[in-house]
Amino acid sequence: MRILITGGAGFIGSNIADACKKDGHEILIVDNFSTGLEKNLEYGHQCVRIDINADEMQQVFRDFKPEVVIHNAAQVSVGRSLKEPLLDQEINIRGTLNILQGCVDNGVRKIIYPSSAAVYGLPSYLPIKESHTINPESFYGITKYTPELYIKSFNKLYGLDYTILRYSNVYGPRQDPRGEGGVIAIFLDKISRGERPVVLGDGYQTRDFIFIDDVVNANLASLCLGSQGTVNVSSNTSVSLNELLNILGEIVGNSLSPIYEEERPGDIRDSQLDNSCAIQMLSWTPQIDLKTGLSNTLIYYNKSRKVLL
Template sequence: MDTVLITGGAGFIGSHVTDALVESGISVVVLDNLSTGNRRNINLSPAVTFIEGDVRDDDLIEKIFKKNPSMSSVIHLAAQSKVGPSLNNPLEDLMINVKGTVTLLEVARRHEVKTFVYASSAAVYGHVENLPITEEEHTKPLSPYGASKLAAEQYVQTFGALYDMNISALRFANVYGPRQSADTEAGVITIFIEKLLSGRTPLIQGDGQQTRDFVYVDDVVKAVITPFLRSNETKVNGVFNVSSQSQTTINQLLMVLCREVGNTFNPDYSSERPGDIKHSYLSHDKITKIFNWKPHTSLNEGLKRTVQYYRSLLEDC
């Protein structure tokens, strides 16, 4: 059976992807430097080998491939994944997101990897008037993070065109669910839940009427795994949005969370964040057409499961 390399497998999305592959009987090597990931997220199955290391370290990645000759797929989720640090240190963001991706692609190519799945982001689009945003839309990132995700995405596509490698670049909307840390870009849900569970007042930046596209992590995991499972059937080199294709206002989001937690809806409001996009949601028609992928978890259900998870963490403390 083939082995899959998952970078960022100690992080939020990567740890769920690892769990799902292990459940399907697939062996996984996790490469993660634990910069934002957490050891307790790492699946403890004997089918998982954890290597603490950096995606920019080509000697290490070469060694990993040599030790695992059956490794024919890479799921690349490791990244500097926040806008703020990318503004403070764009060079570091570039090195992790672009150099890290190209390093991985080069070693993967040398070892004749068949499938490479890359986690891109809705941040590559920037401000877009035409909603829902399709993959054909112009890309004008508003942050170094968006720019580095886009540059890496283009390297991934270039390698897919040059070599016999199935590649999918998945542009995630706002992913949420258990294990998400409160200080990530889409961490608003975790922030609200932590506040509500500890009896503090949540803060909404702006009037709360701004909308976002929230997609539950289990659905995202299926989107990540599908191209990999289907790689023997079709040659793929493409960019795909992964989204709920629906808009939720921040006020609606908080209202559902308050109901789930059993609080009244009574947030504080502050001025909106400069540069914040008012409305954003992504079409997922393309990935539905090519891979028959659709999200199945409603916002209510996803939030319920997420609240349960954070409640259980508090109970364990």
């Protein structure tokens, strides 16, 4: 299968690209390397350095003729979306529209779009089902949800198939704490430097952490399954940041004493996503528990940074 992966030099995109190539698919990565890293392209993937909003993207479609697009390129920071809302919409909304236009103009069969738990906003119940009210608290949540509507319209108007994957908090090897970093990558970066981790809030806010390998497998399943589906990709478990630090302390053999600072505007207090639709539609289940995933991520950090924790 010919698969175009936008944002394929980033944390999630590069892991998906490697798995697709191992499965024998022909891969083309598109990335402008604003946050993506050359070192993530370990397997010699064919790559075009280009912005997804560039007019030249249409020539990329014409030359490669993809059957499926996995659209990972995005602005992923809640904080940055609040500081630079125009940039946020330029990448997440306009950029997705440019990719969708390339799909319909060049006979792409399907687009796989990673959305976010941020689209739900403050939950009225936990775990959150896909039918939950959409009420994002941040500009990031708005710009991740708006493309979902465009994708569904492109399906109705032009027959472009899709699977929308609403991720919970993804973590694992290659996540950059300074670029597209989530809280686990940021904690590990602090720990590896011998610094105290910083918690925004009281630490009792909860998250649903999902390991990168499980996210990759959901994308692989979506190549052929999940037609016109919108599903949560999550572990369906709820862990507080204080609990997370306790588990990390057990793994590294040290008691971690965090610094507590003020909450960040736009962040959700509690999050847990019901993954039963993904289990049913994609024949997928998460395989990696949190402690195993954290241990695997720490091994990666030790190897890549040559730092003994």
